[in-house]
Amino acid sequence: MITPDPATVAADRIVPIKLSPPRVFLVRIVVFLVLCALIAVVLHRQIWAAFLSNPGLNAFIIAVLAIGIALAFRQVIRLFPEVAWVNGFRIADPGLAIARRPVLLAPMAAMLGQRVGRMSISQQTMRHLLESIATRLDEARDISRYMTGLLVFLGLLGTFWGLIETVGSVGKVIEGLKVGGDAASVFDALKDGLAAPLGGMGISFSSSLFGLAGSLILGFLDLQTSQAQNRFYTDLEDWLSTT
Numbered sequence: 266m267i268t269p270d271p272a273t274v275a276a277d278r279i280v281p282i283k284l285s286p287p288r289v290f291l292v293r294i295v296v297f298l299v300l301c302a303l304i305a306v307v308l309h310r311q312i313w314a315a316f317l318s319n320p321g322l323n324a325f326i327i328a329v330l331a332i333g334i335a336l337a338f339r340q341v342i343r344l345f346p347e348v349a350w351v352n353g354f355r356i357a358d359p360g361l362a363i364a365r366r367p368v369l370l371a372p373m374a375a376m377l378g379q380r381v382g383r384m385s386i387s388q389q390t391m392r393h394l395l396e397s398i399a400t401r402l403d404e405a406r407d408i409s410r411y412m413t414g415l416l417v418f419l420g421l422l423g424t425f426w427g428l429i430e431t432v433g434s435v436g437k438v439i440e441g442l443k444v445g446g447d448a449a450s451v452f453d454a455l456k457d458g459l460a461a462p463l464g465g466m467g468i469s470f471s472s473s474l475f476g477l478a479g480s481l482i483l484g485f486l487d488l489q490t491s492q493a494q495n496r497f498y499t500d501l502e503d504w505l506s507t508t
Contacts, residue, residue, distance in 0.1 A: 284348045284500040287493035291341050294489050298334065301482060315471035319423060323475050326419050330479040333412035337486035340405055341493050343368070348497065350374070351504065369405075370501075372397045391505050398501065402494045409487050416480040423472020 305312060316323045350367045367374050373394050 284351050284497065284504060286348045287341050287344050287496065290489045290493035290496075291338075294337060294341065294486055297485055297489075298482075315474055318471035319427075322419065322423050322426070322472050326416060326472070326475045326479055329412055329415055329419065330482065333409060333416070333479075333483040334486060336409050336412065337483070337490050340409065340490045343405075344493060344497050348500075351501065369398060369401050394505070395498075395502055399498060402498060406487065406490060406494070409483065409490065413480050413483040413487060416476050416483060418476075420473045420476020420480070423476065424470075427470070427472065 347367045347369050350370060376390070376394070
């Protein structure tokens with residue numbers, strides 16, 4: 266009577282790990298953006314007044330924020346076909362694997378080719394695959410991180426822009442004051458002259474408000490994107506370890 270090898274029996278009993286799609290992170294992003302939209306609706310008067318302080322720069326900040334939000338959605342959504350390809354290959358469905366060629370997992374797809382079912386990957390090959398995938402995932406978030414830093418920069422740019430205008434306007438007000446004149450006329454001239462410095466302060470504070478708020482939003486989205494990619498990478502590593 267032939268006794269089966271225990272290692273072979275144990276290997277046959279291993280159930281391939283199924284990768285989970287990043288739906289929960291997509292839901293978190295949507296819920297967070299809905300909350301931000303509700304806050305914007307409640308404070309729409311104050312936000313609109315701040316926006317009118319410097320419409321050009323503030324509109325550019327909002328445009329950068331919109332691009333960053335779209336990129337965050339793209340980074341999470343692009344994981345769905347990758348997860349579907351791995352799960353299709355895991356259950357030995359070559360038709361699904363060939364129909365939806367992955368992008369992030371292109372090196373692994375090229376190496377595995379048409380092989381289905383149980384396979385064997387060396388530790389060195391698996392390490393090279395994981396390093397390549399980690400590099401691709403990290404490079405995919407470079408633009409999103411740049412957008413976050415750009416929003417902070419634009420907010421600071423508006424701050425210094427407003428301060429420069431404020432300092433220049435204050436200097437002009439001081440030069441225009443006539444010492445020894447009528448107190449009422451001097452006060453009226455001072456009141457009229459302070460309108461420009463106050464406008465510069467409005468530019469400074471409004472741009473800082475939009476820039477920092479936008480960087481806060483993109484920071485949270487980048488956190489969710491990073492967590493989604495980390496879960497994908499961890500699940501993929503666990504699946505490869507069973508091969």
